[in-house]
Amino acid sequence: MAAAGASNLSVVVHKAGDLRLENRPMPEPGPYDVLLKMHSVGICGSDVHYWQRGRIGDFVVNSPMVLGHEASGTVVKVGSSVTTLKKGDRVAIEPGVPRETDEFCKSGRYNLSPTIFFCATPPDDGNLCRYYTHNANFCYKLPDNVTFEEGALIEPLSVGIHACRRAGVTLGSKVFICGAGPIGLVTLLCSHESRRTSQILSDLSAPRLEKAKELGADFTVEIKKESPQELADRVKNTFGCMPEITMECSGAEASIQTAVYATRSGGTVVLIGMGPEMVTLPLVSAAAREVDIKGIFRYCNTWPMAIAMLASKKVNVQALVTHRFPLEKALEAFETTRKCVGIKVMLKCDPNDQNP
Template sequence: MAPSKENLSAVLYGINDMRMVKRDIPEPGDYDVLLRMGSVGICGSDVHYLTKGRIADFVVKAPMVLGHEAGGTVVKCGSKVTNLKTGDRVAIEPGVPCRRCKFCKGGRYNLCHDIYFCATPPDDGNLCQYYTHAADFCYKLPDHVTLEEAALLEPLSVGVHATRRAGVTLGSRVLICGAGPIGLVSMMAARSFGATDICITDISANRLQAAKKLGADSVVLVSSSSSDQALAEAVKCSMKEQRQPNVTIECSGAESSIRLAMLATESGGVVVLVGMGPAEVKVPILNAATREVDLRGVFRYANCYPLALDMVSSGRVDVKPLITHRFTLLESEQAFETARTGAGGAIKVMINCE
């Protein structure tokens, strides 16, 4: 299908100021492809930029197209593209690194200081009709994998990276703090990696109910009136044979949740910090240090998309139940409000750009 003459895009101009703007259709560079966008999921970071205008040091200072969880169809290839052709449906890994620095050469390109990452200021995202991207960061989909599933490879890749960083393997006992989309895909990834006992916590009973349906072995409802020690004990009691988790994946970013992660994990275990919360938090660091609980950071992912795609295409991981709401590109404002409020039990809100 030939591109139309306009490129409707969801552009963030400032706090709570998102506008639908007709932009020019970009031309792909030699190593790029032009994509007709299909499905784009709304991430918590998209909502945060809309409502707060920043995440940590990333500040929206100029108009920026939102969206980075995406799948689309190739409509034009750059002159030197060899891995894709017109008509291919692809999942889009949103971060394109410099390929030259020590982090890129060492395989940890998620730490590249010169990475282009969709919808992270100042880089435009792909919540639009047409978008260009580096061809080698686009992954061709098997015929049976949908563009919605392609969009969900982005959060699933976060879960894969977190699970790898945590060292989850066959027989791991895993605590996941936070039953939002990232917590749920981390649960799916951990199960696929061999975890045999998974407990998930959240402040929302509805989200915990969803987590149980998606495969959690046990859940713990977090109350503001519960002490850290009481919650840690509740986690232990909920797990098989009342054994502490040896791995915790913290996905909320909340200070209280990070404390719980450190206290609940058994001595010699691992805590990975996935959730993005306050820049500084008060945590029981001496407790963790004297019990040799390892703390590991997680930032995006590297070399995870191929495995995430294999997980989905093989049927080992089913991400489709995460999608609770669907909107068109013209309904983006309503879609973001649904994602922001969690109305109707929203987990993952998907926008169809076609």
């Protein structure tokens, strides 16, 4: 277990623009929790958003909050009622834990529960720290051939898995992915490797589109100064057809409009990216062509599938990690993410183990 008086260095946002490294008290696990020595934690766009703006929609930073929710670590102590994990187990953390068994939990859609605890979503602390406690039922053992970094990347990978399920991706689907950031790229990996689909990706960034090609995208389209309809036409001409499924990963209004125009009649648009609260959509085009528009909120029941995919080496999520920083350099790591340098920035929380 953690040594008495051990440092619990943590990355804490106090308010918009105020990000600090500070020592927090050493946590103790409750009866159904485990104490984890954190190893790898990825920086998500939402972490940067809380740092820069102090809120995401109705979730407002009203008191200091530890950031981080893409995480893995090692069990160092178990609660009195925990039987599924033991000291020394390497685990990936699912950050959303239902606080009660409500109608959404009973139907298997616990991600929609209004009472869910979620790491680094006000008022709940995240796990970008040395030591952290979490419900044991939402910590998943990692196979020996899955690295800590891959374990941390299960969280964004789960977004892609959940989106593909909601979209109804199947063998041979033609898929258009708007945005080649981390979420767009994991969505590419999930759609391609699980169902052998064909994909086309769009983005403003040529380097990110190059990464998409490396990861298996069949076609890419670099966005220029053009209308959503013009971009949709370029997607059709480049792809050779209108896609059946469009995954919108940016949240930008113009990109959502493009998604609707680009999707073939009877197809599906899945909204993954979180953008402005209010956007203008070409709903007449969607309705007249029976284009279904679906949303996703995080994920549910995805960790076992993600672990199986990683263990079988069907997906290469580690290729997304372009920068690594020790926890002590978290402020530099956040600045790197804010500037959109690279793809995924990973923080290494264990000073004695900086390996992937």
